[in-house]
Amino acid sequence: MAQARDYILADGQTDSHLDKMGKAPCSMPLSAGDKSDKFACLKQKIAAEQGKEIGYLATNIPCFDQALSGGLAYQHVHLITTAYGDAAATGFILALLRAQIQQRPNAPIIWCSPRFSSQYGHLCAEGMLAMGINPGQIIFIHDSHPARLLSAFEEALQTTGIAGVVAEYGLLAEKSDQWLRWAQRLRRAARAGDNPGFLLGPSATSTGFETSWSVASLSAQKARLQSQKDYLKDWQQDWRPRWSVCLTKSRKGYLAEADIYYCPISGRLSLLNDIAAEPPGQASFALPAAASGADFEADFKDGRQPVSYLSSDLSSCAS
Amino acid sequence: MAAESLVYHGRDASTGRRKSAREYLYLYLPDLPLRQACIEKGWQMEGAIGLYSRHQHTDRLVYLSLLAGKAGLSAGMGVADAKARLPDICLAEVRPEQDRLCLEKLARWAWRYSPRTGIDETGYGIWIDMTGTSHLYGGIEQVIADIYRRLSCLNISVYCAAAPYYSAARALAYYHPLARKGVVLLSSRHVLMQILSEFPLSVLWLEEGVVQALSQAGLRRIGHLQPLSYTQLAIRFGPELVQKWAMLSGNRDDTPTAIGSVPALWVSHSWPEPLAGLESWQQMTDQMIKEIADMLLKAEMAASCFELGWQTSDGTIGRLYFNLSRPGRRRDILSRLMAGAAEHIDAEFGLDYSWLQAHKLAAELPETGWLGTDPSSLQSQQIDHVLDILAARLGTDKVQRVTHHSCWQINDSMVYQPLADAHADKSWDMAVPAYLTAPRPLRLFEPAEPVYVVALLPDHPPAMLRWRRKNWQIIRATGPERIGPRWWDADQKGIKTRDYYRVETGDGRRLWVYREGLPERGETAEWFVHGCFA
Numbered sequence: 001m002a003q004a005r006d007y008i009l010a011d012g013q014t015d016s017h018l019d020k021m022g023k024a025p026c027s028m029p030l031s032a033g034d035k036s037d038k039f040a041c042l043k044q045k046i047a048a049e050q051g052k053e054i055g056y057l058a059t060n061i062p063c064f065d066q067a068l069s070g071g072l073a074y075q076h077v078h079l080i081t082t083a084y085g086d087a088a089a090t091g092f093i094l095a096l097l098r099a100q101i102q103q104r105p106n107a108p109i110i111w112c113s114p115r116f117s118s119q120y121g122h123l124c125a126e127g128m129l130a131m132g133i134n135p136g137q138i139i140f141i142h143d144s145h146p147a148r149l150l151s152a153f154e155e156a157l158q159t160t161g162i163a164g165v166v167a168e169y170g171l172l173a174e175k176s177d178q179w180l181r182w183a184q185r186l187r188r189a190a191r192a193g194d195n196p197g198f199l200l201g202p203s204a205t206s207t208g209f210e211t212s213w214s215v216a217s218l219s220a221q222k223a224r225l226q227s228q229k230d231y232l233k234d235w236q237q238d239w240r241p242r243w244s245v246c247l248t249k250s251r252k253g254y255l256a257e258a259d260i261y262y263c264p265i266s267g268r269l270s271l272l273n274d275i276a277a278e279p280p281g282q283a284s285f286a287l288p289a290a291a292s293g294a295d296f297e298a299d300f301k302d303g304r305q306p307v308s309y310l311s312s313d314l315s316s317c318a319s
Numbered sequence: 320m321a322a323e324s325l326v327y328h329g330r331d332a333s334t335g336r337r338k339s340a341r342e343y344l345y346l347y348l349p350d351l352p353l354r355q356a357c358i359e360k361g362w363q364m365e366g367a368i369g370l371y372s373r374h375q376h377t378d379r380l381v382y383l384s385l386l387a388g389k390a391g392l393s394a395g396m397g398v399a400d401a402k403a404r405l406p407d408i409c410l411a412e413v414r415p416e417q418d419r420l421c422l423e424k425l426a427r428w429a430w431r432y433s434p435r436t437g438i439d440e441t442g443y444g445i446w447i448d449m450t451g452t453s454h455l456y457g458g459i460e461q462v463i464a465d466i467y468r469r470l471s472c473l474n475i476s477v478y479c480a481a482a483p484y485y486s487a488a489r490a491l492a493y494y495h496p497l498a499r500k501g502v503v504l505l506s507s508r509h510v511l512m513q514i515l516s517e518f519p520l521s522v523l524w525l526e527e528g529v530v531q532a533l534s535q536a537g538l539r540r541i542g543h544l545q546p547l548s549y550t551q552l553a554i555r556f557g558p559e560l561v562q563k564w565a566m567l568s569g570n571r572d573d574t575p576t577a578i579g580s581v582p583a584l585w586v587s588h589s590w591p592e593p594l595a596g597l598e599s600w601q602q603m604t605d606q607m608i609k610e611i612a613d614m615l616l617k618a619e620m621a622a623s624c625f626e627l628g629w630q631t632s633d634g635t636i637g638r639l640y641f642n643l644s645r646p647g648r649r650r651d652i653l654s655r656l657m658a659g660a661a662e663h664i665d666a667e668f669g670l671d672y673s674w675l676q677a678h679k680l681a682a683e684l685p686e687t688g689w690l691g692t693d694p695s696s697l698q699s700q701q702i703d704h705v706l707d708i709l710a711a712r713l714g715t716d717k718v719q720r721v722t723h724h725s726c727w728q729i730n731d732s733m734v735y736q737p738l739a740d741a742h743a744d745k746s747w748d749m750a751v752p753a754y755l756t757a758p759r760p761l762r763l764f765e766p767a768e769p770v771y772v773v774a775l776l777p778d779h780p781p782a783m784l785r786w787r788r789k790n791w792q793i794i795r796a797t798g799p800e801r802i803g804p805r806w807w808d809a810d811q812k813g814i815k816t817r818d819y820y821r822v823e824t825g826d827g828r829r830l831w832v833y834r835e836g837l838p839e840r841g842e843t844a845e846w847f848v849h850g851c852f853a
Contacts, residue, residue: 085787086828087762091853094761108702115735121762121850125721125733129747130759131853136747140719140735141709152709159705217827220794239758239797241853242827262853 057100057196060269067247067254068211072096076210077157077186077197079249084119084202087127088243089215091262093166093198094131095241098267100163100196101137107163108139110156112149114170115142119202131241132264137163146172150182153199158192166198173204183208212249218242218259223272240264242272342449342459342505344432345488346466347478347498348425351443352382352418354475356411364474367405371398372413381413418443426578432462435577441524444492446485446575463501480504486566486573487511490522508569515567516542523563529556541567584618585676586610593632593669600661600670607675608657612650615677621646622677627657629673631666639663641711644703644738646681652704656711706738715739723747727802729759729849757800758821760831760850767847770832777838780820784832786848791824799834815842821852829853 056071065071072078082089097109116122125135141152146169153167173179187208190197199209206212223242241264246257259272350364357364368384369392378398390405401408422438426445429436435448453459459481470477478498480491483505495502495514504511515522518541520533533556538544544552544564553561565571586607594603604627615621623646628638641656664670710718719735726732772781780796798820804811817833824830829852836842 085851087760087851087853090761094853106699116765118764121760121764124729124760124763124850125723125747126729126759127761127763127850127852131761134747135721135723135733138721139706139738140721141713141717142719142735143713143717148713152713155705155709155712159701161699161702217829219825219827220823221825223827239821239829239852243853244827 055194057096059096060099061245061258061260061271063256063258064245064247067250067252067256069252072196073210074194074196075190077183077190077199079199079204079206079209079212080215081201081203081213082215085121086217087121088217088241089200089213090120090123091131091241092213092215092243092245093164093200094128094133095262095267095269096196096198097164097166098132099269101133102267104161104163107161108137109133109163110139110141110153110165112141112143112153112156112165112167114144114146114149114168117168117170119170120168130264131262132267146170147178147182150186153197154186154189156193157186157189157195157197160194162193162195164196164198166200169199169201169204171202173201176205179205180207206249209249210251211247214246214248216244218244218261218272222259340450341483342453342481343483343485343488344447344449344459344462344479344481345439345444345485345492346425346429346446347442347444347480347489347492348422348475349443349478350476351421352413353384355414355417355421360409360411362409367408369398369401369408369410370413371410378412423578432456432466437575437577439489439575442489442493444489446488448577449481459503459505460501463503467501482511483508484566484569484573485575486563487515487569490515490518490567494518494522512545512568516540516545520544523560523567525560525563529560532556533560584611584614584620584622584680585674586614587672587674589672590670593666593671594673595666595669597661600664603670603673604657604660604675605654607673608653609650611675611677612648612653615648620677620680620682621648622680623647624678625653625657626676626678627660627673628676629664629666629670632668632671635666637664637666641707642715643707644710645700646679647704655704656708659712710738726805728805729763729802730765758797758831758852760829761853763850764848767833767849770846770848772832772846777844778818780822781832781846784822784830784846784848786830791826791828791830793822794825796820796822802833819849 054076055074056068057074058065058071059068080089080093101107101109111123113123123140128135128138141149141156143149143152149167150169150172153165156162156165169182172182183205186197186199187210203214222244240261242259242261244257244259247255249255260269261272262269352370353368354364356362356368356370362368364384365386366384367387367390369380369387370382371378371380373379380392380394380396380398380401383392383394387401387405387408392401392405392408398410401410419438422443422445426436426438429445429447433447433449433452435450436445438445447462449459449462453462456462456465463479463481466479467477476499478492480488480495480498480502481504482488482491487504491502491504491514492498504514520530520539520541522541525533533539536555538547549561549565552564562571566573588603588607594600607627611625623643625641625643626638627641628636630636639657639660641660643652643656647653706718716737718738720738721733721735724732724734768786770781771785773783774781778799780798781793783793784791799818800820801816801818803816804814815836817835818837819831819833822830822832830848831850831852832846832848834844834846836844838844
């Protein structure tokens with residue numbers, strides 16, 4: 001069986017000759033004009049069936065937007081998974097929601113999560129502030145039971161005028177029958193509203209969701225290889241979030257992966273390769289040599305200045 | 320009974336009118352927890368009964384019946400000792416929630432005397448604000464007599480006192496020797512203070528430590544506090560004593576919160592045949608929602624709290640409360656809010672009587688249709704309704720907003736508050752660019768997770784750490800940011816100063832780690848992971 005995965009590379013070229021169903025293309029291909037007519041007709045039919053147009057939340061990463069035909073679709077639920085003890089997925093969702101807030105400035109975000117999560121930790125308001133999100137704009141639904149959280153998520157999905165709804169499902173995904181039932185319920189609920197819904201948690205079955213993503217922090221070694229030579233000398237002082245994001249499943253059929261970074265000042269997601277090409281004003285976000293924290297802590301310290309420690313400073317002990 | 324009680328009405332000599340403006344009546348019900356336990360377990364009140372609660376890993380007696388008291392048992396004694404002394408004693412655990420429910424029922428029963436009644440949150444009693452209503456019953460003495468007559472039929476012992484303010488009425492009911500027969504001490508402040516001055520300091524309901532400190536200073540009665548100034552007392556014994564003393568002496572407002580007031584609008588149905596079955600209860604709810612919505616529309620009012628109540632054929636009364644974040648009256652909203660209400664009705668033999676009441680009324684003009692209405696306000700209304708539904712389903716404390724508190728310790732810098740309590744003035748300041756502020760993690764581990772570290776020097780960041788059963792190589796770090804405890808806060812006395820570092824592991828994770836204890840001060844250093852960055 002041929003694998004039905006078409007990876008779109010960061011430069012936009014398709015990586016496979018297989019179609020969406022995993023079959024080889026037809027031996028008598030339609031001409032370009034016929035194809036476009038047929039697609040237009042099909043699109044019209046689908047739009048008529050659905051009755052309304054669905055909006056998209058663009059990621060600003062070409063390979064993802066291309067694979068998703070414009071971005072993450074509203075009125076659908078997107079599954080975003082990450083490892084325990086890693087805030088990369090939370091950061092990725094907040095970065096997406098920041099773009100959404102620019103479109104809907106006064107709309108609140110509803111975040112359903114347990115108040116205390118031992119594995120992931122709980123959301124820190126000042127950390128959100130550092131990501132460029134106003135914590136006052138977020139309404140938290142705190143409950144320790146994941147099923148109650150998902151029922152709140154379902155209710156919030158059906159509402160219009162919200163910037164986004166996020167739920168943390170915890171260990172519920174391990175019960176496969178319940179998980180599939182919830183996936184169906186949430187898909188139906190999302191159709192009633194006009195918001196993008198995000199499910200955040202550990203690795204889970206992606207059946208029933210519009211897209212499924214796997215997000216992880218990008219290792220420094222990989223980041224160093226990817227970023228250009230000019231940037232190399234500065235990377236050690238740049239603490240901007242960097243993630244390795246993989247679109248592992250999409251109902252549209254195309255998959256993609258990219259290493260990206262997020263700029264909290266501009267609120268934009270960009271490819272890691274573009275990091276050196278950024279204007280100097282934005283690149284100066286890289287904190288000065290006196291380290292991230294020189295200004296704020298001078299009052300509280302006993303005359304010591306905070307410093308940056310690099311691997312060479314630390315390794316002599318580790319080895 | 321009231322004839323035997325102590326009655327003192329001070330009257331103004333010139334006008335003949337009573338000087339006092341308010342009349343508070345306090346009913347102290349000392350036997351209530353025991354009586355509840357007896358009803359539940361089928362015991363006799365005359366027998367040896369003890370109620371216990373768990374205190375510092377030991378079950379200790381809290382309430383005792385007369386017989387148990389005569390047998391030499393006392394409150395605070397361990398359950399094992401009590402069993403050894405009196406093997407036949409009937410023991411049960413204290414159930415404060417049940418007692419509170421019982422008190423609430425009694426407070427509702429007391430609506431027959433006044434629309435403002437409430438329960439004592441710290442003790443076993445209810446209060447009735449008789450201001451302006453006692454004359455309807457022929458005076459406060461007649462009210463007390465009526466209360467005694469009604470409650471004696473139910474075998475509830477009650478201590479009753481009336482005073483011009485709440486704290487005094489409560490103190491009299493608890494400590495006055497004649498409270499068993501009813502005490503009325505209205506209007507003459509001088510006489511009231513004379514009587515209160517003889518009471519012990521426990522009348523102020525202070526913490527154990529404060530009472531001990533007062534006792535060591537030779538202050539054992541209320542009268543001992545009278546010559547001392549508030550400033551002197553506050554400096555030596557803290558502000559709590561001064562607050563409570565000011566309340567007892569009537570110099571500070573102590574108006575308690577009343578339980579749900581009488582509704583202005585309600586619909587009720589008396590059913591000829593008991594209503595049984597989920598479907599019929601659903602229909603009943605829908606019908607009452609329609610009626611109350613029409614009623615509110617006619618009155619040009621909107622309500623933000625609704626009470627759905629019912630009485631079953633066996634006499635049990637049940638109530639459900641639904642809150643709206645803003646006053647509303649639309650039928651569809653109410654229907655959605657109360658969608659699952661019928662499932663909560665537990666009536667095996669059906670309902671005889673049901674009602675729907677609208678509380679917290681506010682004026683609202685009639686709606687003229689959707690045309691021209693601002694779409695953003697419509698959307699915000701819809702969001703409010705969803706939040707109301709979630710609050711009704713999960714509880715009001717589950718729907719929260721995070722507010723800012725000016726504090727350099729991260730745990731205290733943010734407070735999660737229920738949506739209704741979160742104030743807009745404590746919103747977050749977005750004016751400062753993120754890169755100028757201290758690095759703060761996106762996820763916080765609470766409590767912080769202890770880790771083993773390898774560091775080059777005692778005041779260096781870790782080169783390697785063992786966290787969650789895994790070794791993590793650190794490739795870069797910045798810091799430290801020193802965060803000390805609040806030195807003026809007594810609660811933080813044992814907390815050491817921390818040095819926070821932002822570190823990056825080999826696989827790209829960024830952690831916020833701290834070292835507790837400063838090596839330069841000779842303290843033992845311990846390492847913790849407190850959060851992770853995006």
